[in-house]
Amino acid sequence: MTALLARFVSSRLFWPLVMLAVLLIIDVIAVPGFFAITIRDGNLYGSLIDILRNGAPTLIVAIGMTLVIATRGIDLSVGAVAAISGAVACSILLGSPDPGNPATVAVAIVVALLISLVLGVWNGFLVSVIGIQPIIATLILMTAGRGVAMLITEGQILTVTSPPFKALGSGFWLGIPIAVYVAAFVFVLAAVFTRRTALGMMIESVGINPEASRQAGIRARGLLFVVYTFSAVCAAIAGLILTANTMAADANNAALFIELDAILAVVIGGTSLAGGRYSLAGTLVGALVIQTLVTTVYTVGIPPIATMVFKAAVVTVVCLLQSPTTNQALASWRRSLAVRTGKGVASA
Amino acid sequence: MTTLLPAPAPTTGVSRKAPKGLGARIRDAFTSPKYGPVLVTAVLFVAVFVIGGIRYPGFLSGQVLLNLFVDNAYLIVLAVGMTFVILTGGIDLSVGAVVALSTMIAASLLQAGLPAAVVIPLILVATSALGLLVGLMIHYFKVQPFIATLAAMFLARGLCYVISQSSISITDPAFIALAVSRLPLGGGMSITWSVIIAVIVVAVAVWVLHRTRFGRTVYAIGGGEHSGMLMGLPVARTKVLVYVVSGFCSGLAGVLFTFYTLSGYPLTAIGTELDAIAAVVIGGTLLAGGYGFVLGSVLGVLVLGIIQTIITFEGTLSSWWTKIFIGVLLLVFIVLQRVLTARRR
Numbered sequence: 001m002t003a004l005l006a007r008f009v010s011s012r013l014f015w016p017l018v019m020l021a022v023l024l025i026i027d028v029i030a031v032p033g034f035f036a037i038t039i040r041d042g043n044l045y046g047s048l049i050d051i052l053r054n055g056a057p058t059l060i061v062a063i064g065m066t067l068v069i070a071t072r073g074i075d076l077s078v079g080a081v082a083a084i085s086g087a088v089a090c091s092i093l094l095g096s097p098d099p100g101n102p103a104t105v106a107v108a109i110v111v112a113l114l115i116s117l118v119l120g121v122w123n124g125f126l127v128s129v130i131g132i133q134p135i136i137a138t139l140i141l142m143t144a145g146r147g148v149a150m151l152i153t154e155g156q157i158l159t160v161t162s163p164p165f166k167a168l169g170s171g172f173w174l175g176i177p178i179a180v181y182v183a184a185f186v187f188v189l190a191a192v193f194t195r196r197t198a199l200g201m202m203i204e205s206v207g208i209n210p211e212a213s214r215q216a217g218i219r220a221r222g223l224l225f226v227v228y229t230f231s232a233v234c235a236a237i238a239g240l241i242l243t244a245n246t247m248a249a250d251a252n253n254a255a256l257f258i259e260l261d262a263i264l265a266v267v268i269g270g271t272s273l274a275g276g277r278y279s280l281a282g283t284l285v286g287a288l289v290i291q292t293l294v295t296t297v298y299t300v301g302i303p304p305i306a307t308m309v310f311k312a313a314v315v316t317v318v319c320l321l322q323s324p325t326t327n328q329a330l331a332s333w334r335r336s337l338a339v340r341t342g343k344g345v346a347s348a
Numbered sequence: 349m350t351t352l353l354p355a356p357a358p359t360t361g362v363s364r365k366a367p368k369g370l371g372a373r374i375r376d377a378f379t380s381p382k383y384g385p386v387l388v389t390a391v392l393f394v395a396v397f398v399i400g401g402i403r404y405p406g407f408l409s410g411q412v413l414l415n416l417f418v419d420n421a422y423l424i425v426l427a428v429g430m431t432f433v434i435l436t437g438g439i440d441l442s443v444g445a446v447v448a449l450s451t452m453i454a455a456s457l458l459q460a461g462l463p464a465a466v467v468i469p470l471i472l473v474a475t476s477a478l479g480l481l482v483g484l485m486i487h488y489f490k491v492q493p494f495i496a497t498l499a500a501m502f503l504a505r506g507l508c509y510v511i512s513q514s515s516i517s518i519t520d521p522a523f524i525a526l527a528v529s530r531l532p533l534g535g536g537m538s539i540t541w542s543v544i545i546a547v548i549v550v551a552v553a554v555w556v557l558h559r560t561r562f563g564r565t566v567y568a569i570g571g572g573e574h575s576g577m578l579m580g581l582p583v584a585r586t587k588v589l590v591y592v593v594s595g596f597c598s599g600l601a602g603v604l605f606t607f608y609t610l611s612g613y614p615l616t617a618i619g620t621e622l623d624a625i626a627a628v629v630i631g632g633t634l635l636a637g638g639y640g641f642v643l644g645s646v647l648g649v650l651v652l653g654i655i656q657t658i659i660t661f662e663g664t665l666s667s668w669w670t671k672i673f674i675g676v677l678l679l680v681f682i683v684l685q686r687v688l689t690a691r692r693r
Binding site: 074130132133140141144145149150151154197201256260263267273274305307308309310313314320324325326 | 364374404405409440485488489490491492494495497498500501502503505506507509510618620625626635666667668669670671672674675676678684686
């Protein structure tokens with residue numbers, strides 16, 4: 001039992017889960033009925049469902065980001081890609097005679113995803129072929145991408161009316177928000193493809209030591225193309241959900257700071273920015289922590305404007321807890337404790 | 349050309365004994381990873397300025413050039429701070445939010461009736477302290493610069509909203525006098541106090557980087573942190589200090605930005621960190637650290653400024669083209685750096 005507990009405490013998911021639990025407990029104390037889920041018109045409603053639905057775009061972006069970070073990279077352009085995909089979809093819907101037609105919506109979504117594919121390949125090209133540092137390579141698209149999105153919308157905020165498109169953002173299927181299904185699909189897809197095949201191991205290997213993995217026969221170049229493209233497609237999906245939520249494409253403010261939230265989710269989930277081992281489950285918990293944090297701020301009655309201060313506090317605390325310095329201090333403290341009680345060194 | 353400044357970083361160039369002709373020297377300068385990007389930026393700036401002069405009447409004037417400094421004084425100061433951080437191989441994402449925080453502190457304290465002489469030093473101390481915290485987090489807790497400065501960015505932006513959600517205008521007469529008074533230079537040209545401050549900051553930064561131990565350690569950390577440590581350089585202190593420098597510069601840039609807008613607004617200067625990073629990169633500083641000049645970053649700011657000016661003069665081009673142009677320029681310069689460093693290796 002103690003061994004199991006010790007394993008859990010030393011697991012990478014321990015601190016993020018503690019954080020999530022603390023936030024949820026605060027919520028329940030503030031609002032006793034926080035966990036209540038009601039059924040209206042056959043659809044589930046409640047704070048927990050809201051957390052899942054509103055957290056879906058961040059989670060989707062964060063899944064793509066996890067794989068990029070695992071290769072020792074980073075993708076700053078996801079917000080811009082999300083804005084572009086929203087802008088493309090909205091301008092196609094606006095340009096069509098019948099925006100309510102599901103076929104039109106399907107075309108809009110497919111075109112937006114294809115464009116994001118191109119953008120992802122572009123990032124992959126810069127990183128793997130030209131060999132630019134990922135943070136800078138994606139900075140280019142981050143800066144230029146919002147301009148491109150504005151070019152598509154011609155500086156306007158495009159508003160559309162299209163019930164099938166709206167369903168992507170705020171619709172339900174079998175009582176659960178469609179956005180949650182999309183996020184779950186992306187998560188399962190990433191998990192199956194990287195954990196049930198050798199892909200995940202290769203990604204980690206490239207992240208840990210690019211040179212050694214090259215000598216071991218791993219084609220890092222193709223792998224980088226895959227992860228950056230996947231990240232861009234994830235960003236586009238998130239952008240479509242966000243756009244469908246508001247039914248408006250705002251090139252300037254759509255998915256603003258989503259890259260930061262996504263990176264935070266990955267870091268909170270215990271994946272190191274230095275690349276290598278990654279945890280998709282950790283990213284899931286990280287994204288939930290971020291969304292729960294936002295919800296908590298609203299629930300507890302702190303002015304929503306202070307959300308960012310709290311985000312800063314959470315980031316700082318999680319980073320400090322995960323820092324090697326803290327871990328060393330904790331380890332030596334645990335050892336001295338163990339010696340004092342005469343139980344020997346805890347099996348960590 | 350090659351004798352601009354004493355080399356603080358080891359030159360990777362191939363040393364040839366034979367005396368060289370002017371042509372070969374110029375070619376060497378343009379293809380060196382150290383001077384090449386700066387020279388290309390300088391040529392680009394002059395070229396754009398001349399093309400603008402041919403295309404638009406009234407463009408090729410001293411005042412247009414001076415206005416580049418007047419309008420971008422705050423960005424120059426920001427880019428100077430960012431150069432220190434990037435030279436060590438770090439990055440500071442918090443500068444835009446810190447600028448916004450400075451405008452908010454300035455506006456709210458001046459509104460409360462404090463004199464400008466108290467408010468401005470207070471801002472500088474506060475932002476330097478924030479930089480110190482970030483630096484300590486990065487060095488002693490081994491938090492990635494990206495994440496630590498991201499947290500600082502959230503904190504600063506959040507504090508802006510806590511101070512006020514709406515714009516606060518500044519009515520303090522002394523502050524306004526300092527902000528709007530122009531110093532005539534003769535010939536109908538004039539500059540503002542912001543420009544003087546920015547120029548002083550640049551001069552001090554050049555001196556610190558090239559003439560002090562601190563500056564040499566900054567370059568050494570960028571060249572190889574571990575080697576620097578083995579050489580007995582004060583790596584820890586320097587690494588923390590560059591973030592203090594960046595924090596101080598962000599605070600000062602915030603004050604200059606307040607001079608420019610004469611108000612505090614929590615949503616102001618979003619994305620300024622990207623402009624500052626872009627200016628530093630276009631100015632020829634290698635993002636991996638080790639190579640780069642403060643004067644290059646100033647040139648980078650001027651290039652960004654002149655693009656903005658051209659778009660204003662053109663009239664028909666929409667503002668979003670600025671972002672696209674900056675992106676394209678970034679791409680060109682990064683590829684250029686890549687090619688130059690690869691050739692010399």
